[in-house]
Amino acid sequence: MTTRGRRWRLGRRACAALALLATGPAAGEAPLEPIPPATNLAPAKVALGERLFHDPRLSADGSTSCASCHRLSAGGDDDHPRSVGVAGRQGSLNAPTVFNARFNVDQNWDGSAPDLEGQIDGPIHDHREMATDWPEVVATLEGLADYRGDFESLYADGVTAANVRDAIAEFERSLVTVDAPFDRYLRGEPDALDPRQQAGYRHFVDYGCVACHNGRNVGGNMYATMGVMGDFFADHDKQGKAHLGRFRVTGDPADRHLFRVPSLRLAVDTAPYLHDGSIDELEEVIQVMAEYQLGRRIPAEDVALIAEFIGSLRGEYRPYPTD
Ligand code: HEC
Numbered sequence: 001m002t003t004r005g006r007r008w009r010l011g012r013r014a015c016a017a018l019a020l021l022a023t024g025p026a027a028g029e030a031p032l033e034p035i036p037p038a039t040n041l042a043p044a045k046v047a048l049g050e051r052l053f054h055d056p057r058l059s060a061d062g063s064t065s066c067a068s069c070h071r072l073s074a075g076g077d078d079d080h081p082r083s084v085g086v087a088g089r090q091g092s093l094n095a096p097t098v099f100n101a102r103f104n105v106d107q108n109w110d111g112s113a114p115d116l117e118g119q120i121d122g123p124i125h126d127h128r129e130m131a132t133d134w135p136e137v138v139a140t141l142e143g144l145a146d147y148r149g150d151f152e153s154l155y156a157d158g159v160t161a162a163n164v165r166d167a168i169a170e171f172e173r174s175l176v177t178v179d180a181p182f183d184r185y186l187r188g189e190p191d192a193l194d195p196r197q198q199a200g201y202r203h204f205v206d207y208g209c210v211a212c213h214n215g216r217n218v219g220g221n222m223y224a225t226m227g228v229m230g231d232f233f234a235d236h237d238k239q240g241k242a243h244l245g246r247f248r249v250t251g252d253p254a255d256r257h258l259f260r261v262p263s264l265r266l267a268v269d270t271a272p273y274l275h276d277g278s279i280d281e282l283e284e285v286i287q288v289m290a291e292y293q294l295g296r297r298i299p300a301e302d303v304a305l306i307a308e309f310i311g312s313l314r315g316e317y318r319p320y321p322t323d
């Protein structure tokens, strides 16, 4: 079953429901699931997609690949608050990880792309990312004999924009992190989490974090207003388009500051945090969540335990067998 098509959302009007959820189900009943391994992919497409993902020749000046901003050895994102692309131009948003992105209901902070294939048009064209266009990319790849041969052997119509998208997306579908300590715990290994991580898990459920961060990706499957219990944007004097969230996609005033809830799977590796990368520390963003999403303060010791629980969500990436 897929969650696509259903758009769960939690805005200010959902406060009552949230207060209810904040009392929480028992930890054992929390709606969190292990990540399944990547299967049923086409190995040759994964291999081609991997090369394309890492190839800066796809950008306008040969400087920037997908991997420049989504470093697979460093959590699948970059370390910048806001990403830097061609000619050192800085964008207005923080790069999310590409790991486990396949499990998100839509792609991007505002859900502007429905799937991985559709997401790729964004970075290719954005003048602050790869700053090019499809005719340019196709011409470049056609001029490179090894790429041309690979495309021709995999696709009847050779190098096309659709086939580049298809190969990169197939590679992205292989980017899953499996067997996290927390997943092993869910599968019945009680010792996979130490006592502090188990206490953090109970707090995560009991305080109500799990109302928004749930499912396989511990997030990524619904939208929520940033600032359910207070005006985060006025309090921090944040203005400008980057902060409008899903309103930019739908134009619906109720969608102002509505964001796709981020996955917490690799949150320990993907500081800085939030859509604008404005918070450096995991503990600090947990406290911001408590205040603006749950309307309460959480004792520092509980915040530390929740951070340790979040650390247990990180699984291992095993490259897909491609030969
Ligand atoms: C200059 C840095 C940069 C480059 C280059 C770049 N990205 Fe991104 N990526 C970002 C940023 C920033 C976002 C968030 C965009 C948004 O929310 O609108 C993003 C979002 C994504 C997402 C959505 C993840 C999620 O959780 O919603 C995926 C998938 C992705 N990029 C894949 C790619 C691929 C594939 C390429 C190469 C074709 C690429 N990116 C090139 C910075 C970059």
Ligand code: HEC
Binding pocket: 010, 204, 207, 208, 209, 210, 211, 212, 213, 223, 224, 225, 226, 228, 259, 260, 261, 262, 263, 264, 267, 270, 272, 273, 274, 275, 276, 282, 285, 286, 289, 290, 293, 294, 306
């Ligand atoms: C009402 C829904 C909701 C609740 C409840 C909630 N969150 Fe969030 N969380 C979000 C949204 C939406 C964002 C993204 C906001 C933004 O980028 O401005 C987010 C962002 C985060 C981030 C940053 C992730 C990243 O990659 O930048 C962390 C960590 C986090 N939440 C943890 C928690 C914890 C821990 C709790 C409980 C104390 C919690 N959240 C409660 C909706 C929620």
